[in-house]
Amino acid sequence: MKKFEGTSSYVATDDLRIAVNAAITLERPLLIKGEPGTGKTVLAFEVAKAIGVPIIQWHIKSTTKAQQGLYEYDAVSRLRDSQLGDERVKDIKNYISKGKLWEAFTNDARPVLLIDEIDKADIEFPNDLLLELDRMEFFVYETGETIKAKQRPIVMITSNNEKELPDAFLHRCFFHYIKFPDRDTMTKIIDVHYPKIMDKLVGEALNIFYQIRDVPGLKKKPSTSELLDWLKLLMADDITAETLRERDPSKLIPPLHGALLKNEQDVHLFERLAFLARRERN
Numbered sequence: 160m161k162k163f164e165g166t167s168s169y170v171a172t173d174d175l176r177i178a179v180n181a182a183i184t185l186e187r188p189l190l191i192k193g194e195p196g197t198g199k200t201v202l203a204f205e206v207a208k209a210i211g212v213p214i215i216q217w218h219i220k221s222t223t224k225a226q227q228g229l230y231e232y233d234a235v236s237r238l239r240d241s242q243l244g245d246e247r248v249k250d251i252k253n254y255i256s257k258g259k260l261w262e263a264f265t266n267d268a269r270p271v272l273l274i275d276e277i278d279k280a281d282i283e284f285p286n287d288l289l290l291e292l293d294r295m296e297f298f299v300y301e302t303g304e305t306i307k308a309k310q311r312p313i314v315m316i317t318s319n320n321e322k323e324l325p326d327a328f329l330h331r332c333f334f335h336y337i338k339f340p341d342r343d344t345m346t347k348i349i350d351v352h353y354p355k356i357m358d359k360l361v362g363e364a365l366n367i368f369y370q371i372r373d374v375p376g377l378k379k380k381p382s383t384s385e386l387l388d389w390l391k392l393l394m395a396d397d398i399t400a401e402t403l404r405e406r407d408p409s410k411l412i413p414p415l416h417g418a419l420l421k422n423e424q425d426v427h428l429f430e431r432l433a434f435l436a437r438r439e440r441n
Contacts, residue, residue: 196382
């Protein structure tokens with residue numbers, strides 16, 4: 160199988176490429192952590208695209224149960240149909256819905272299976288999947304069949320660190336934390352998305368962006384995707400590097416700040432800082 164080297168639309172750092180390829184070689188799930196907006200979910204799609212395999216995404220919610228990843232049996236519908244004399248009741252398979260693991264195990268090509276935001280679910284959720292991810296098989300009690308993986312899928316799991324994951328689960332994963340992109344990496348990311356953008360505008364925008372991220376007490380630091388949105392708006396409004404550089408220092412909030420600051424506490428924080436800056440100058 161081809162090694163992952165990044166793609167034309169995704170800038171992968173050396174350590175991230177090493178982690179992806181190590182997990183594939185070891186045939187272990189790759190557990191990806193990192194603050195929101197660092198490209199954890201997108202990575203799985205880019206890996207699938209780079210090595211030319213399908214992707215199966217299982218997005219986890221607070222109510223998701225591990226069993227749903229295997230299959231679900233609709234006993235209520237079967238009972239109702241039996242009362243109505245429906246012929247479908249003779250085959251129990253008509254009432255079994257295949258889950259994402261079943262889909263991944265039986266796919267003709269070796270897919271990427273993305274288990275997205277695993278920390279959203281109950282604390283027992285990861286442990287409930289250990290056996291199936293280890294053995295790459297599970298038993299369907301209603302039909303008496305065992306579903307075995309044709310080929311071991313490339314399992315990628317993302318977490319936003321909302322809760323700690325069990326040690327037994329972590330033991331079976333290859334772990335990688337995506338650091339927030341430094342200035343050089345961020346410049347490459349911007350170039351992928353906006354190849355014709357002016358270098359001066361990028362330079363000034365990045366100055367402001369990283370200054371905002373460094374402000375103590377910020378509730379939500381702006382992410383890569385929010386920076387890209389902000390740059391798109393700056394270009395659409397013909398805001399130049401000079402405009403950003405020469406803005407009134409008493410107005411600490413940058414133009415079109417709604418793309419970067421996503422809650423009122425952070426906006427109020429910058430307003431207070433601006434007030435203090437004006438008072439000190441006077």
